[in-house]
Amino acid sequence: MLEPRITAALIALTMNAIALGSTTIAHADAPVATRTTETITVNGQGSSLTITLDSPVSDQTATQIQAQLNPQPSTDESSVEPLKIDPGPIYPVVKSSESNRKFTDRNGTFNVRYNGSYNNVNWGYKVAAPLAAIAAGPMVERGIDWYKVYTHIGHGGRHVVPVTYLLHGTQGGLKSGDQLSWNDVLTFPVEAGGVPGKAVLTIGGTFVVVK
Amino acid sequence: MSSSDTSDPASWARELLTRVLDSLQDLTEVPVEIASVDPIDRTAERREAISTLGQHHDLDTAQPVEVDVTGTAGTEAFQFFLLNRGNQAERISTCANSLVDAVQEALGSTPFPTCPGHSHPAVVEQRSGQVYWSCPDARAKALSPIAPGSL
Numbered sequence: 381m382l383e384p385r386i387t388a389a390l391i392a393l394t395m396n397a398i399a400l401g402s403t404t405i406a407h408a409d410a411p412v413a414t415r416t417t418e419t420i421t422v423n424g425q426g427s428s429l430t431i432t433l434d435s436p437v438s439d440q441t442a443t444q445i446q447a448q449l450n451p452q453p454s455t456d457e458s459s460v461e462p463l464k465i466d467p468g469p470i471y472p473v474v475k476s477s478e479s480n481r482k483f484t485d486r487n488g489t490f491n492v493r494y495n496g497s498y499n500n501v502n503w504g505y506k507v508a509a510p511l512a513a514i515a516a517g518p519m520v521e522r523g524i525d526w527y528k529v530y531t532h533i534g535h536g537g538r539h540v541v542p543v544t545y546l547l548h549g550t551q552g553g554l555k556s557g558d559q560l561s562w563n564d565v566l567t568f569p570v571e572a573g574g575v576p577g578k579a580v581l582t583i584g585g586t587f588v589v590v591k
Numbered sequence: 592m593s594s595s596d597t598s599d600p601a602s603w604a605r606e607l608l609t610r611v612l613d614s615l616q617d618l619t620e621v622p623v624e625i626a627s628v629d630p631i632d633r634t635a636e637r638r639e640a641i642s643t644l645g646q647h648h649d650l651d652t653a654q655p656v657e658v659d660v661t662g663t664a665g666t667e668a669f670q671f672f673l674l675n676r677g678n679q680a681e682r683i684s685t686c687a688n689s690l691v692d693a694v695q696e697a698l699g700s701t702p703f704p705t706c707p708g709h710s711h712p713a714v715v716e717q718r719s720g721q722v723y724w725s726c727p728d729a730r731a732k733a734l735s736p737i738a739p740g741s742l
Binding site: 426428523527531538549553561563583 | 643
């Protein structure tokens with residue numbers, strides 16, 4: 381029963397979108413037209429990464445940067461479960477009997493544990509190593525927002541930390557059966573292809589907690 | 592200042608914080624002071640994240656008022672956010688937990704608040720309409736009440 385779902389998850393992950401933006405063709409004095417871009421977008425199952433460079437790079441360089449941000453699945457990814465592919469309810473079910481649930485896409489990994497006895501979840505997020513490798517300075521975390529169905533139930537603190545930091549926190553006031561959505565925005569300077577720029581990584585997901 | 596004070600949209604948060612700080616007097620030697628409690632409107636910021644991710648959401652749903660709280664614990668600054676939602680016990684419990692998370696992060700390894708006789712910090716317990724500080728190993732027993740009696 382599990383195998384088709386895992387297969388579907390890996391297919392979905394490999395189909396994550398990557399795109400170049402603000403593409404221009406420079407041909408003023410150049411003998412051969414060169415396409416350039418200043419914006420690189422890398423979307424995962426539960427994240428959207430936009431890198432805006434201070435100056436354009438060639439499409440070839442941009443493609444190399446994208447390849448760098450598209451690591452091969454690690455053995456750890458066997459536990460990957462897509463955000464919206466799960467039996468029963470639309471969203472994944474996180475049970476209090478689980479030690480930790482992990483959601484990974486190409487931009488990072490979100491961990492969550494539901495403590496049914498304490499009516500809370502402990503969460504963590506870590507930026508993927510290939511993305512962290514192009515960081516050129518500290519990361520600013522906006523502060524996680526939590527929603528129970530559509531109602532805003534929590535806002536975590538703003539943090540300025542190294543990009544390799546394991547962001548973490550606790551959201552309380554939960555009960556079994558709650559459908560929780562979360563999102564956060566991480567911003568940090570980058571140097572990609574020898575060009576400085578800024579990365580904005582928006583991350584989020586939805587799941588149901590069950591005792 | 593009462594929660595019906597409409598001239599101060601953050602009065603509900605000030606009341607909660609005052610109650611929580613009073614309850615901590617015997618549980619910490621670290622002076623904790625609140626510097627500011629300011630209402631904030633993050634509607635545009637929140638909608639942008641929801642839109643970017645394509646999250647399923649009803650943007651017309653009314654959202655609770657949010658305040659930005661800043662303060663100091665000893666020489667360390669802290670900040671956290673509070674939402675005006677839930678019943679009174681939930682609001683007090685959330686306020687206490689948010690304050691503890693922020694102060695503990697600011698203080699580092701110093702347990703906050705102190706759990707007498709132990710190296711771990713005391714924790715917030717919400718039980719039968721009461722909210723109190725307790726030892727995590729004996730949660731039924733109150734070390735210090737935050738909101739005594741039925742709420």
